[in-house]
Amino acid sequence: MFENSTRTELGDLGEFGLINHLAEHFVPNLPDTVCGIGDDAAVFDMGDKYGLVTSDMFLEGIHFDLTFHPIKHLGYKVVAATLSDISAMNGIPKRILINIGLSNRFSLEAVEELYLGIKMACEKYNIDLVGGDTSASPKGLFISATALGEVEKNKIVYRKGCKVNDLLVVSGDVGGAYMGLQILEREKRVFLEHPTMQPDIERHDYIVGRQLKPETRTDVVDLLDSLKIIPTSMIDVSDGIAGEIYHLGKQSNVGFDIYENKLPIDPQTVEQAVEFGLNPSVAALNGGEDFELLFTVDPKDYEKIKGNMDLTIIGHVTETPGKYRLITASGNAFDITAQGWGVIAE
């Protein structure tokens, strides 16, 4: 299976590299496994419908910081972020299992707050918490969540499937969660240096909320259904649009052009990006955790999409695999990479 015998550092591969490396060795064998590793959720045949299942991890010190993340909001976010992968398959979330490892720093009351947030999210999205394991943890708070959902067989949407000239659409606005995180981390630094200062986050309530208590766009899945639109490909924006179009493009063997002046960015996001000396488009393209849906539709669906306040056409599919471009208002084109973009000659 794995032949080499030297020591290779994991950092040399990165997360996607590691997953891709391992996934090669785990091709599904069962006839009722419709899709294994490699999309937002795995797909299995339930008879009339497809079942969907996806799992995510949330580690203290890696994925969240309890010095500014209220633990109740964290509980809500864990559910929303995990369900987002079900929405990304055009599916309906149904159930969740949550495993929690806790160091002895946590009291029962803190755990109850966490579960209060989990419960609020379960009620919001009409899902059942059906299981999970609890354990002592050697350090900090560790959370692993697995969501189950389902989808009509003719309505499933994968990362692959889009065609040249399909329109690229994103729900809501992007970049807010990232700028919210920048503010929270700045205020944490200020607090550590000047413990008596009050944090300056109220005027940024929208983007701070995007970071601390994001939503799954189950409403967008419902909206698409009511508009009788089945996207040709879809993914959720957990790692930033720049990273997500890479996944869509790779699996569909296409490229994308995105129009900078079409990117839906909230005024608070713009204001904060400028304050941090950042191009707002950078936040919009590379900021993660917005949990919006990014999808492609057949051009014939243009009329159905264009009137919706909550859906923005930001670009289209091109015939050049691996080529992802940002087109500025002045017509310049920049190559987009998963971590930013560079000027190209054109």
Place this chain on the structure above:
Amino acid sequence: MFENSTRTELGDLGEFGLINHLAEHFVPNLPDTVCGIGDDAAVFDMGDKYGLVTSDMFLEGIHFDLTFHPIKHLGYKVVAATLSDISAMNGIPKRILINIGLSNRFSLEAVEELYLGIKMACEKYNIDLVGGDTSASPKGLFISATALGEVEKNKIVYRKGCKVNDLLVVSGDVGGAYMGLQILEREKRVFLEHPTMQPDIERHDYIVGRQLKPETRTDVVDLLDSLKIIPTSMIDVSDGIAGEIYHLGKQSNVGFDIYENKLPIDPQTVEQAVEFGLNPSVAALNGGEDFELLFTVDPKDYEKIKGNMDLTIIGHVTETPGKYRLITASGNAFDITAQGWGVIAE
């Protein structure tokens, strides 16, 4: 939801206390959630069949010790232990998702060994690995696994359902994994004190193997099916028979009598228990991680059970809820608690 405002230590509740405390607030709402928190796996309606889902955590320093647990065996054990909860519902395991958090102490080669063990187990049990998340971890190796399975609706078996006079049956033998762990921990201590000494584990290969690389008893589920036996209640032996009968008894509102001289204990387990100054029955009743199946059957199934080398009738269901007794060869009765047993007047 949760009213009190003082600090309560988690240790005051214990794991089951915490799960029970939280489970009260998560009663399933969806009509197709057949069973939520509280059994070996959650049950949901897939149309023709029931779907099963269960999730487990494995934390370095809490659940395993890599100083004596080969990481490939650990990968195998994670799969086997997680699937065991599907078998405990009389189900067929189909798919697994595995989330892994890794500190930078681990090389790619170590991760590959881990996945090699996972792959061996997937092949052994004919299941697909269909997903999982990988992440950096702030400390050590963290694994969370979620198994999916299915079962014919008329064949599902819960923890609840047994009736007075039903026979209590266990597969294989018990106590071995616990005694294997005692040996491994002893040899670790010896090694730390005398690094040049060779570990003394070869003559204990069976029980050490029970600890390091246990199996899921999918074969017992198949055997029961071929014998046309549907147990009246079932659980897997992950925490020791003493703890498991507590779950069966509580959910079925019954008691149990277990006959000490019927307990199936391997000679290696007996020998090591004696060497450690332990009553072998203590290891058999309280030792965890054997992953055998413990179930009850209607007395009419006695003839079908009795000829099987791999199934042992160890007791029966009594009409006294909460009363779990060990009956010795001399006819004395002792109360069994989840953590041992004490003499009672009788």
